Amino acid sequence: MSANVAAMSHPALSEPAIAELYRFDCAGQLPLCEAGEPASFRFLNSAGQAPAVLICDHASRRIPARLERLGLDGAELARHIAWDIGVAEVAAQLAPALDCPCVLSDFSRLVIDANRRTGSSGSIPAVSDGTEIPGNRNLGEVHRRARVEQLFKPYHAAVSRQIEAKLAEGRPPLLIFLHSFTPVMDGFRRPWEIGILWNEDDRIARPLIEALRARGLTVGDNEPYSGASSEDYGLHAHGEGRGLPSALIELRQDLVDTREGVQRWARILRDVLKPLLAQQRDMANIPSEGQT
Numbered sequence: 001m002s003a004n005v006a007a008m009s010h011p012a013l014s015e016p017a018i019a020e021l022y023r024f025d026c027a028g029q030l031p032l033c034e035a036g037e038p039a040s041f042r043f044l045n046s047a048g049q050a051p052a053v054l055i056c057d058h059a060s061r062r063i064p065a066r067l068e069r070l071g072l073d074g075a076e077l078a079r080h081i082a083w084d085i086g087v088a089e090v091a092a093q094l095a096p097a098l099d100c101p102c103v104l105s106d107f108s109r110l111v112i113d114a115n116r117r118t119g120s121s122g123s124i125p126a127v128s129d130g131t132e133i134p135g136n137r138n139l140g141e142v143h144r145r146a147r148v149e150q151l152f153k154p155y156h157a158a159v160s161r162q163i164e165a166k167l168a169e170g171r172p173p174l175l176i177f178l179h180s181f182t183p184v185m186d187g188f189r190r191p192w193e194i195g196i197l198w199n200e201d202d203r204i205a206r207p208l209i210e211a212l213r214a215r216g217l218t219v220g221d222n223e224p225y226s227g228a229s230s231e232d233y234g235l236h237a238h239g240e241g242r243g244l245p246s247a248l249i250e251l252r253q254d255l256v257d258t259r260e261g262v263q264r265w266a267r268i269l270r271d272v273l274k275p276l277l278a279q280q281r282d283m284a285n286i287p288s289e290g291q292t
């Protein structure tokens with residue numbers, strides 16, 4: 001199936017629009033971060049030449065100091081609710097192995113979730129996997145807006161910058177979103193080692209699922225979550241919104257919580273993604289050079 005942007009109607013396509021990401025206005029707002037605190041994102045391997053961008057929405061569990069850990073103790077902040085365990089480590093190996101740039105969020109999803117539409121119920125969660133988040137309780141509009149303007153938008157503007165740099169080079173990138181999932185949720189032991197999530201565009205997902213299954217792996221097709229969720233943001237806004245081939249990869253966290261596991265999965269992903277990068281021109285419907 002080839003993506004038809006005009007036919008897509010996911011709510012993320014209209015809120016906030018990509019161009020709007022660049023208009024973050026912090027004037028008169030409560031400053032969230034102290035001077036010297038990190039920005040809301042990190043770039044890795046920015047000079048990577050491959051026609052792809054690796055995007056990690058939940059790479060960090062950092063909470064700006066002013067938010068006083070959202071009232072949570074260290075044990076809660078070490079749980080999967082704060083960030084995607086193992087993803088930053090896999091990305092650090094995968095981005096150079098694929099020779100592509102990578103953007104990582106540098107704030108916890110408990111402060112504001114980079115992969116939820118702003119204003120959706122999961123955007124600034126009051127409860128996450130059974131844990132109440134005191135710092136998000138009865139949060140006023142001023143505080144919500146500060147998180148959107150100072151964390152969510154600058155991070156997604158950074159993602160857009162990397163995508164637009166590739167477009168400017170005439171190489172529409174494949175977008176690979178990298179996440180990880182907790183092995184047990186609501187008492188259910190999830191059998192998948194890896195999940196591939198997609199919505200209407202299966203240009204990456206279909207061959208990726210086949211390549212992973214051919215290796216004997218237990219692969220979820222839109223499991224453990226669906227790429228069609230109306231609350232999700234990145235796959236829709238950056239991928240389908242621009243008509244770029246895109247897919248979201250979910251790694252099971254108990255497989256990437258050791259150095260050996262990180263190395264193994266970075267290698268597997270490199271091996272299954274590299275052939276797809278070589279097909280980028282076909283996938284993006286770009287005439288090969290010399291063809292009119």
Ligand SMILES: [Zn+2]
Pocket residue numbers: 057058084178179180
């Ligand atoms: Zn995630």
